[in-house]
Amino acid sequence: MTRPRRPEIGTTGDLFAERERALPRPWSVGELTRALRNAVEPKFRDVWVAGEIANLRRQASGHVYFSLKDPEAVIGAVLWASQGRRLGFALEEGQEVIARGFVEIYPPHGKYQLVVQEVEPRGAGAAALMLQQVKERLQADGLLDPARKRPLPFVPRRVGVATSPTGAAVRDFLRVLHGRFPSLPVLVAPCRVQGEGAASTVASAVRALCRARVDVVVVTRGGGSAEELAPFNDERLARVIAACPVPVVSAVGHEIDVTVADLVADVRAATPTHAAQLVAPVREELVARVAALRARLDRALAGVLDARRSELRALRAELADPAHLLSRERHRLDDLLHRGAASARAPFRSERDRLDGLRAVLVRSDPRRRVRELRARFEAGALRLGAWQSKTFRREAMRVERLRSRLEPANVAKLLSRGFSLVLREGHLVSRSAQASEGDDVRIALGEGWIDARVTARDAGEDPLPGRARPEGDRDAGSGGAAIDPLSRRR
């Protein structure tokens, strides 16, 4: 920081500079204020201050300015509107409160003040403050973590109770507990549950129960004022409860009272009797449940045995009766055959196939079709008949011809053997005299052998057999055209 200098005319600045340097260096107001601020503010960032409210002024903006005072001193305070809205009660002039906030130095006004974050009415507030601080520390150590909560044993073998042996709480607790589970053992660790030093006696009792063999610890007392319940907000007690190796049930005061012990315990019960309900099941229900399970066990085994027995009986019956066995096998075989046949028929089984089959039958049985068919057959037959006729004709004609041709030589030979002759001229049969002339050489075929001859004479051909006296002529021979005189042969 440079200080302003006022150099004077005609003097050397050095001399004055020497003198000035000898003087203590003054702070500027700003410097000092800043220095104070740096020194003070970090030390009072989060403070709780108890005092009485004075000079309460509410701004239209919602900010509230007031002073906190006690017999010795006064400090200005401000509650910004944003914090003020969260306040659960109205600040009043003369009210004893505990305020939480930080100290701020405001250079323009040269004042320090408390910027209030939370306010609680005093009395309840003092306890609340303590409670808040205890909670914060326990929270910081993770003792309020819901994950730490342990479930209660279903049926504890012994229940430990830390309470006053003379209070109503223990009576109520035992009455309800033994009403539910008459024979449940209980160990009571006596302690004072209110007043100065009560917290440490409760803590000792809980520790003693943890050492004794109990399955669950109940910390309880009946309803009372906030001061009476105060021991159960004790931090050391809370830590003893948290450290207990078995689950802890806290039942302090009435339902509306929530103590630190309640928060740190594994289970919070609203009242001592509620604690008893949580700790002990109803024994009769358990007995009934075991009995029901036992009965089911018997029935289940009986069921298993019955099932096996009837299986066995069925098997034995089969063994005793081979016919039965055979019949069963036969049934099986039948089944298999049926299945085989069915699968063989399968290709025709479809309705379409069946329909096609029926249609074919129907078409076949159509009378018009039948007529057509018959006509066709008839016509074909007629045709064939015609063909047959002409063919047969030809064949017969040929046959006659053949027979005839076979017949002729045979007749000739027969005739020849009977004495007739054939006259051949130059290989041709001579059947009429006109066919030969005088001087022609002819061959005469006989029944056996032949004769060559020369025609010496011939007639005109009127009478083939001159001089013949027989009344009945052999027309056949005559018509045969052979100009052979049979008599001549006989002669």
Added chain:
Amino acid sequence: MNQPSERTAQAEAEETYDALVVRLERVVAELESGQLGLEQSIEKFAEGVRLARDASRKLDEAERRVELLVRTADGDEEAVPFEPEAGRGS
């Protein structure tokens, strides 16, 4: 062979009532399913009977004792019978 079964028996004796009942319920369910063979069924049944007996015993054996922890002259703790005074019928 003997050792493990003894240990099992001991473990069963140590088991809590609810653990016994949970096991008993499982055994009953298995047996009721009818899926076990005869020998297995009989084994399960025997186990179930044992569990039911133990569970019942656990409910029965508790002897109603209400005791008060007191500190003796030499600083030890001692449990003495305790009867909360008066007001029992309240």
